[in-house]
Amino acid sequence: MDLSYILNELGEERENYFNAIAPPIIQTSNFSFRNVAEFRTALADEYEAILYSRGNNPTVDILRKKLAALDGAEDALVFGSGIASIAVPLLALLKQGDHVVSVAKPYSWTVKLFERLLPKFGITTTFVDGTKTENFENALQANTKLIYLESPNTFTYELQDLPAVAALAKSKGILTMIDNSYCSPINQQPYVMGIDLVAQSATKFIGGHSDVVAGVVTGSKAIIKKIFDAEFLNIGGNISPMNAWLLIRGLRTLPIRIQRVCESTRKVVDHLAAHPRIERVIFPFHPSFPQYELAKKQMKDAGGLFSMVLKANTLEEVEKFCNSLKHFFLAVSWGGHESLVIPSAVSIKPHEFDATNSTHRLIRIYVGLEDADYLISDLKQALEV
Ligand SMILES: Cc1ncc(COP(=O)(O)O)c(C=O)c1O
The missing domain is CATH 3.40.640.10 (Type I PLP-dependent aspartate aminotransferase-like (Major domain))
Known part of the structure; x- marks a missing residue:
């Protein structure tokens, strides 16, 4: 149909x-x-x-x-x-x-x-x-x-x-x-x-x-x-x-929103994958993803959500990055017009933070309908902070 x-x-x-x-x-x-x-x-x-x-x-x-x-x-x-x-x-x-x-x-x-x-x-x-x-x-x-x-x-x-x-x-x-x-x-x-x-x-x-x-x-x-x-x-x-x-x-508007979100996510992911403060990005349609071939086979595209592992030695650094973002809301859920961020460390007690555990430095990002360059410049300034 x-x-x-x-x-x-x-x-x-x-x-x-x-x-x-x-x-x-x-x-x-x-x-x-x-x-x-x-x-x-x-x-x-x-x-x-x-x-x-x-x-x-x-x-x-x-x-x-x-x-x-x-x-x-x-x-x-x-x-x-x-x-x-x-x-x-x-x-x-x-x-x-x-x-x-x-x-x-x-x-x-x-x-x-x-x-x-x-x-x-x-x-x-x-x-x-x-x-x-x-x-x-x-x-x-x-x-x-x-x-x-x-x-x-x-x-x-x-x-x-x-x-x-x-x-x-x-x-x-x-x-x-x-x-x-x-x-x-x-x-x-x-x-x-x-x-x-x-x-x-x-x-x-x-x-x-x-x-x-x-x-x-x-x-x-x-x-x-x-x-x-x-x-x-x-x-x-x-x-x-x-x-x-x-x-x-x-x-x-579902197809055009998805198309926009997928295009913007690709741009944001490509930028972050090359950033010196990022250890790695986790995104099914990025060539570094372990199941990239399977993703390409059974999914038409991917976008919106992706995660990244921040290079950080302390919880304060992780929090500082998130708190410095101006155009991303700190919030659960995803799929709306607005870009969001969740540090996985939000669900652990501060004294449990272990910098050697990359999961604690993992940050999930939702790319919404904003312009990709607008979001990239915000991520860049927060990484510099
Ligand atoms: C992957 C996934 N499945 C199911 C749900 C549950 O949906 P809802 O919050 O609409 O009950 C969520 C909510 O965040 C989700 O992320």
């Missing part, structure tokens, strides 16, 4: 709302029926009905159609956060006694899901280095139900070979799920490569303006219906119509 068609037309039945160009925000909790027979039909299969906005809502439906098509998948569910789009499908697809093989170092709250929440229901997880596909195979148990991926992750960007892991899982009858937030569907389409479920924090690139928290999962109609019919309705992690509308608006 053509990208322009998906973003501008798919799911939008404008004749139903005065041919308005922008879709309406159907801000209602419930919907009425003409007679009892229609009411009964809706209650019998809420997945197919417009009954109550915890399930289906027309504004959210437009967004679902577009997000499913962007991934090349059959259907999508949209949630009130990215982590809900991971937690709810896992709760729907796993049961007591099941085992998961997860890539090491997924997003921090995903780790907590595997280590704290799922064990309450008797579900165990083995974490493996996902850079080698055989590590997944070696960790499989008789009760392994799902392989969980995040390629790349958002601090050190290790990749998994998606078609190879998908083929392994299919040969064993095991489900696969990925967090595709780093790439967005513009730069990577895991469903097309054989991954069953594709989750994404829509807070990041889909929203694109740092004003909505949301998540999406896409997959086959059968799996999405299974999630919808039970855990989606029961946990109630749905998005509001207003936020769905903001995400539809975000989608209109």
Whole structure:
């Protein structure tokens, strides 16, 4: 399906709302029926009905159609956060006694899901280095139900070979799920490569303006219906119509924002890679990246987030660099218009800082929509400080 068609037309039945160009925000909790027979039909299969906005809502439906098509998948569910789009499908697809093989170092709250929440229901997880596909195979148990991926992750960007892991899982009858937030569907389409479920924090690139928290999962109609019919309705992690509308608006400019961010990131990374105060840059599309060839093979482009290891002897030097930046906000998250920075040392106690540990000197940068030269000159002056 053509990208322009998906973003501008798919799911939008404008004749139903005065041919308005922008879709309406159907801000209602419930919907009425003409007679009892229609009411009964809706209650019998809420997945197919417009009954109550915890399930289906027309504004959210437009967004679902577009997000499913962007991934090349059959259907999508949209949630009130990215982590809900991971937690709810896992709760729907796993049961007591099941085992998961997860890539090491997924997003921090995903780790907590595997280590704290799922064990309450008797579900165990083995974490493996996902850079080698055989590590997944070696960790499989008789009760392994799902392989969980995040390629790349958002601090050190290790990749998994998606078609190879998908083929392994299919040969064993095991489900696969990925967090595709780093790439967005513009730069990577895991469903097309054989991954069953594709989750994404829509807070990041889909929203694109740092004003909505949301998540999406896409997959086959059968799996999405299974999630919808039970855990989606029961946990109630749905998005509001207003936020769905903001995400539809975000989608209109997704490809050009991603293109801009990727171009600027390349310029910023190239500059920093050659800077004497930088030990190394970590970015999947930089030739120094250990999995550069795999990145080129399965991703269309990369951008936004990258990390760098600062040459520093003390925590004060790391902090001084970050505090001296004038055009980067010190903040979590990413995917918006504004550039951001997080020193990994922010999550350790100051007395624990160890300059011989390069992780403590690692700084994650998000390159937003500002001019690349504007950002480069800011980084340069802060490195001089
Ligand atoms: C890679 C990744 N996955 C998932 C999430 C969770 O998304 P949300 O914050 O929208 O719940 C985040 C949030 O930062 C993330 O970075």
